[in-house]
Amino acid sequence: MDFFDHYLQVIILGIVEGVTEFLPISSTGHLLIAEHWLGVNEPDIFNIVIQAGAILAVVFIYWHKIVGLFSNIDRPDARNYLLKVLTAFLVTSALILLLTVKLKLKLPESLAPVAWATLIGGLIIFAIEYFAKNLYPHEDVSWFEACLVGVGQVIAAIFPGASRSGSTIMLGLAVGMKRPSVTEFSFLVGIPTMFAASAYATLKAHKEHQLSGLGHQVILDTALGFFVSLVVAFFVVKWLLRFVQSHTFNGFAIYRVILGGGLLIGLYTHAIPDVSNEEIKPTAIMAAPTATDTTNVAPTPMPTEAPAVLPAAEITPTPATTNDASSVVPTPTEVPPPRALPVDPSELNNTAPATTIVTPAPAIPASTPATNSSP
Numbered sequence: 605m606d607f608f609d610h611y612l613q614v615i616i617l618g619i620v621e622g623v624t625e626f627l628p629i630s631s632t633g634h635l636l637i638a639e640h641w642l643g644v645n646e647p648d649i650f651n652i653v654i655q656a657g658a659i660l661a662v663v664f665i666y667w668h669k670i671v672g673l674f675s676n677i678d679r680p681d682a683r684n685y686l687l688k689v690l691t692a693f694l695v696t697s698a699l700i701l702l703l704t705v706k707l708k709l710k711l712p713e714s715l716a717p718v719a720w721a722t723l724i725g726g727l728i729i730f731a732i733e734y735f736a737k738n739l740y741p742h743e744d745v746s747w748f749e750a751c752l753v754g755v756g757q758v759i760a761a762i763f764p765g766a767s768r769s770g771s772t773i774m775l776g777l778a779v780g781m782k783r784p785s786v787t788e789f790s791f792l793v794g795i796p797t798m799f800a801a802s803a804y805a806t807l808k809a810h811k812e813h814q815l816s817g818l819g820h821q822v823i824l825d826t827a828l829g830f831f832v833s834l835v836v837a838f839f840v841v842k843w844l845l846r847f848v849q850s851h852t853f854n855g856f857a858i859y860r861v862i863l864g865g866g867l868l869i870g871l872y873t874h875a876i877p878d879v880s881n882e883e884i885k886p887t888a889i890m891a892a893p894t895a896t897d898t899t900n901v902a903p904t905p906m907p908t909e910a911p912a913v914l915p916a917a918e919i920t921p922t923p924a925t926t927n928d929a930s931s932v933v934p935t936p937t938e939v940p941p942p943r944a945l946p947v948d949p950s951e952l953n954n955t956a957p958a959t960t961i962v963t964p965a966p967a968i969p970a971s972t973p974a975t976n977s978s979p
Contacts, residue, residue, distance in 0.1 A: 622836025723864025
């Protein structure tokens with residue numbers, strides 16, 4: 605992977621986090637979708653830090669509001685508002701600790717739950733927007749509504765794709781809160797909640813020694829993703845605060861239904877593989893980019909075993925004029941089969957034994973008495 609592709613992936617993930625963190629469309633779900641699309645599995649610290657960048661954008665936007673609340677804490681309205689934000693934060697923290705520590709709840713990392721939560725969340729937005737028209741809208745946040753916003757954050761933590769901002773804003777609308785007031789309260793509650801979640805995840809990763817061994821490349825990637833998420837989230841939140849003054853969330857509901865339905869169709873027709881991010885190899889973000897591509901480098905030849913040396917007596921010489929490679933090392937067909945040890949001593953000199961023709965000697969008659977030929 606070259607430098608351009610590597611940092612382009614980091615920038616894309618930072619943009620996805622910045623755009624989706626505060627829109628009612630789920631940043632967690634979209635990050636999972638982006639990871640599957642890019643084929644990467646970034647370390648947990650990357651997600652934690654770029655999420656904190658998006659939250660920091662809200663701090664900059666509401667800086668005057670936050671400073672005003674704390675500077676006027678002696679006033680009942682400012683003090684009650686801060687206490688309601690704290691109440692929503694404590695409700696979320698208590699339920700999250702119960703689910704994750706006591707009940708060992710683990711978030712799914714596959715696309716199917718995200719697709720279902722995205723689709724169902726869009727349908728719920730449609731229903732709430734329809735029935736909220738008949739409610740008497742109010743701007744004040746009650747203690748019950750503060751607790752309800754805390755519960756909405758827990759729903760988003762349990763179901764990736766439900767959206768933290770979407771769940772909290774929709775629950776506020778369901779009990780009659782105005783869109784601008786519930787949106788502002790949801791964002792302010794999200795500041796301590798998300799910073800606490802990021803700090804807890806970082807501390808847990810440190811205790812489990814997940815932060816040790818991270819190279820300079822991961823630090824550079826995380827810093828870049830943090831900056832991109834911060835800048836993008838700043839402009840997205842500014843736009844959303846103006847949008848909710850005169851628009852409903854039905855447009856986001858339509859987007860969720862289309863996205864969730866499309867994902868489900870792709871998953872159940874096997875057009876989109878539903879694999880966990882842990883199964884995606886190799887990890888593109890963890891791998892440092894290199895200036896040269898090593899995929900086309902020829903592999904180092906493996907040493908081959910030397911041919912067995914045959915006994916000199918078993919090698920059949922070949923003519924010197926041949927250029928065939930088979931003349932160097934005799935093939936198995938050129939090796940004569942082993943023979944028995946010669947019996948005739950003449951074979952020891954590599955000479956063929958002489959063929960001895962044995963002719964039978966003439967029979968010698970037995971001795972007879974001599975006869976006198978003279979009369």
